[in-house]
Amino acid sequence: xxxxxxxxxxxxxxxxxxxxxxxxxxxxxxxxxxxxxxxxxxxxxxxxxxxxxxxxxxxxxxxxxxxxxxxxxxxxxxxxxxxxxxxxxxxxxxxxxxxxxxxxxxxxxxxxxxxxxxxxxxxxxxxxxxxxxxxxxxxxxxxxxxxxxxxxxxxxxxxxxxxxxxxxxxxxxxxxxxxxxxxxxxxxxxxxxxxxxxxxxxxxxxxxxxxxxxxxxxxxxxxxxxxxxxxxxxxxxxxxxxxxxxxxxxxxxxxxxxxxxxxxxxxxxxxxxxxxxxxxxxxxxxxxxxxxxxxxxxxxxxxxxxxxxxxxxxxxxxxxxxxxxxxxxxxx
Amino acid sequence: xxxxxxxxxxxxxxxxxxxxxxxxxxxxxxxxxxxxxxxxxxxxxxxxxxxxxxxxxxxxxxxxxxxxxxxxxxxxxxxxxxxxxxxxxxxxxxxxxxxxxxxxxxxxxxxxxxxxxxxxxxxxxxxxxxxxxxxxxxxxxxxxxxxxxxxxxxxxxxxxxxxxxxxxxxxxxxxxxxxxxxxxxxxxxxxxxxxxxxxxxxxxxxxxxxxxxxxxxxxxxxxxxxxxxxxxxxxxxxxxxxxxxxxxxxxxxxxxxxxxxxxxxxxxxxxxxxx
Numbered sequence: 001x002x003x004x005x006x007x008x009x010x011x012x013x014x015x016x017x018x019x020x021x022x023x024x025x026x027x028x029x030x031x032x033x034x035x036x037x038x039x040x041x042x043x044x045x046x047x048x049x050x051x052x053x054x055x056x057x058x059x060x061x062x063x064x065x066x067x068x069x070x071x072x073x074x075x076x077x078x079x080x081x082x083x084x085x086x087x088x089x090x091x092x093x094x095x096x097x098x099x100x101x102x103x104x105x106x107x108x109x110x111x112x113x114x115x116x117x118x119x120x121x122x123x124x125x126x127x128x129x130x131x132x133x134x135x136x137x138x139x140x141x142x143x144x145x146x147x148x149x150x151x152x153x154x155x156x157x158x159x160x161x162x163x164x165x166x167x168x169x170x171x172x173x174x175x176x177x178x179x180x181x182x183x184x185x186x187x188x189x190x191x192x193x194x195x196x197x198x199x200x201x202x203x204x205x206x207x208x209x210x211x212x213x214x215x216x217x218x219x220x221x222x223x224x225x226x227x228x229x230x231x232x233x234x235x236x237x238x239x240x241x242x243x244x245x246x247x248x249x250x251x252x253x254x255x256x257x258x259x260x261x262x263x264x265x266x267x268x269x270x271x272x273x274x275x276x277x278x279x280x281x282x283x284x285x286x287x288x289x290x291x292x293x294x295x296x297x298x299x300x301x302x303x304x305x306x307x308x309x310x311x312x313x314x315x316x317x318x319x320x321x322x323x324x325x326x327x328x329x330x331x332x
Numbered sequence: 333x334x335x336x337x338x339x340x341x342x343x344x345x346x347x348x349x350x351x352x353x354x355x356x357x358x359x360x361x362x363x364x365x366x367x368x369x370x371x372x373x374x375x376x377x378x379x380x381x382x383x384x385x386x387x388x389x390x391x392x393x394x395x396x397x398x399x400x401x402x403x404x405x406x407x408x409x410x411x412x413x414x415x416x417x418x419x420x421x422x423x424x425x426x427x428x429x430x431x432x433x434x435x436x437x438x439x440x441x442x443x444x445x446x447x448x449x450x451x452x453x454x455x456x457x458x459x460x461x462x463x464x465x466x467x468x469x470x471x472x473x474x475x476x477x478x479x480x481x482x483x484x485x486x487x488x489x490x491x492x493x494x495x496x497x498x499x500x501x502x503x504x505x506x507x508x509x510x511x512x513x514x515x516x517x518x519x520x521x522x523x524x525x526x527x528x529x530x531x532x533x534x535x536x537x538x539x540x541x542x543x544x545x546x547x548x549x550x551x552x553x554x555x556x557x558x559x560x561x562x563x564x565x566x567x568x569x570x571x572x573x574x575x576x577x578x579x580x581x582x583x584x585x586x587x588x589x590x591x592x593x594x595x596x597x598x599x600x601x602x603x604x605x606x607x
Contacts, residue, residue: 025504026504026506026507027504027505027506029506030505030506030509031418031422031505031506033414034414034415034417034418034421034422035418035422035427037411037414037415037418038414038415038418038419038428038431038480039431040411040415040476041415041431041434041435041438041476041477041480042430042431042434044438044449044473044476044477045434045437045438047449047453048441048445048446048449048473051448051449051451051452051453052445052448052449052452054452055448055452104353105353105356105357106353106357107353108349108350108352108353108354109350109353109354109357111350112350112351112353112354113354116347116350116351125354125358127598128358128361129354129357129358131361131591131594131595132357132360132361134530134531134590134591134594135361135364135534135587135590135591136533136534136535136536136561136586136587136590137534137535137536137537138534138536138561138564138565138583138586139364139368139534139564139583139586139587140364141565141568142564142568142579142580142583143360143363143364143367143368145568146367146371146568146576147363147367148360148363188357188360191357195357219339219340219342219343220343220347221342221343221345221346221347222339222342222343224346225346242440245440246440248442249440249441249442249443249444249445250442251442251443251444251536251537252536252537252561252565256565256568256569279442279444279537282444282448283444283537283540286448286540286541287540287541287544298448299448299452302444302445302448305442305444305445306441306442306445309440309441309442309445310437313436313437313440314437317433317436317437
């Protein structure tokens with residue numbers, strides 16, 4: 001008899017539980033056990049919210065809105081002042097560069113893989129692009145520091161700065177460790193996210209749309225440009241927002257390539273100038289913090305980063321699920 | 333149509349442009365792999381893999397990363413899988429829907445913020461020092477939502493008829509779940525879990541303020557510990573060429589661990605999983 005092993009569990013035993021009579025069975029125990037474990041998500045969220053809000057309280061109390069809009073960053077005791085504004089801007093600028101370069105590339109990849117590539121190429125090339133997501137961030141940083149930065153410096157930054165240096169956003173002497181390099185490495189890192197979601201969106205466009213377009217004499221590119229992309233544009237927009245979410249939170253590669261500026265020097269006035277994002281500031285500076293107030297300032301920057309990334313991701317989820325409902329599952 | 337030739341030209345042009353996008357995206361990948369092999373391979377030797385930093389090796393970092401992977405899996409995988417079981421098998425209610433959305437949000441948390449959380453809870457409040465266990469907990473905060481999600485997805489692929497057959501034979505729901513549903517979804521579970529582990533193996537940011545880094549071999553769960561990603565980060569910022577080369581060697585080991593996990597899983601699952 002194999003069954004007597006769990007017989008005791010299967011036999012209902014009555015017990016009082018907060019005054020109500022319930023049957024304690026194996027199913028009851030199992031269901032509640034996994035339900036409690038599933039609450040781990042809530043616990044993690046709660047702990048994060050608690051640590052970040054209590055941790056950042058001292059600096060917010062001391063500087064108030066000056067913490068959010070100030071530009072100075074001075075940990076010297078007695079003259080402490082912390083302002084997170086340059087790093088918020090730095091995050092927005094690097095993510096903007098990443099989207100500006102990464103989104104067209106990702107769309108090209110998605111279109112090529114779904115609409116144009118020979119069948120034999122689709123799967124292996126798709127794997128290669130997805131492998132980009134598997135490379136650890138710190139290895140992007142290492143490669144960026146010793147290889148990629150010199151490509152950009154010699155073939156992009158120096159020519160642009162020579163001929164267009166009079167435009168304010170290209171001013172300064174390029175050195176390779178700046179906002180532009182950080183933005184470019186982010187562009188590479190968001191490609192797998194944006195490309196794979198766009199690929200799903202494009203392959204979910206019904207074939208009847210394509211057939212209808214071909215039947216009125218459109219070329220392949222016109223079908224893609226005017227019918228496929230416009231049918232899937234809301235899904236693609238969701239993909240772009242998720243890519244933005246990834247770019248905003250990315251830490252190590254940016255921390256190694258952005259040049260590690262602090263204080264007013266970190267204001268992103270030129271692309272070819274060292275800068276700092278919120279994530280890279282924490283990674284580069286957290287361990288050097290000497291006072292409680294300085295640690296609190298880093299935690300506060302973390303809180304702003306979390307709120308920004310939450311806003312982006314919740315927005316994207318809301319947008320994407322609403323699109324699914326309206327269009328009847330364009331992506332899934 | 334007089335402009336038919338132009339339209340055909342545009343068609344060709346965009347074919348070439350889209351193909352060029354693929355090439356532009358693949359160049360970094362190939363360059364990364366090439367550089368890591370060319371600069372990292374000359375470092376490899378028994379001494380490099382086993383000695384401490386003062387002996388010219390990265391033994392502590394390799395050991396630390398393996399311990400981190402083990403500890404994180406020990407904490408994160410059971411919790412993640414059981415959460416996924418709840419979401420898939422009992423998940424037709426408001427509570428489960430809430431947990432599902434929270435999991436979705438957690439997977440998008442910036443990893444450095446997770447590091448601060450573990451710092452505040454473990455390093456400051458519970459243990460009182462930078463420690464191996466703080467790193468493992470930070471990484472499991474990243475691992476749990478991913479595993480919960482992939483578990484839910486692979487359990488949903490098990491056809492309902494399988495569950496009904498088991499229930500019809502008189503098995504209880506818990507018995508059905510443990511002995512029928514989970515084993516049927518085994519390959520999906522293994523794939524999802526291994527991919528999640530491969531992802532956390534390369535995480536660096538949450539380790540900075542949790543395990544701190546160390547020049548010695550493992551000294552206890554409540555002590556600072558070394559890890560490959562931290563080793564790569566610190567070495568790459570050193571001015572000495574020999575330390576930079578050591579960083580490339582460490583990068584080779586890390587990329588071998590991460591990419592081989594990914595490629596093996598993908599070959600083994602042959603497109604069963606969408607992601």
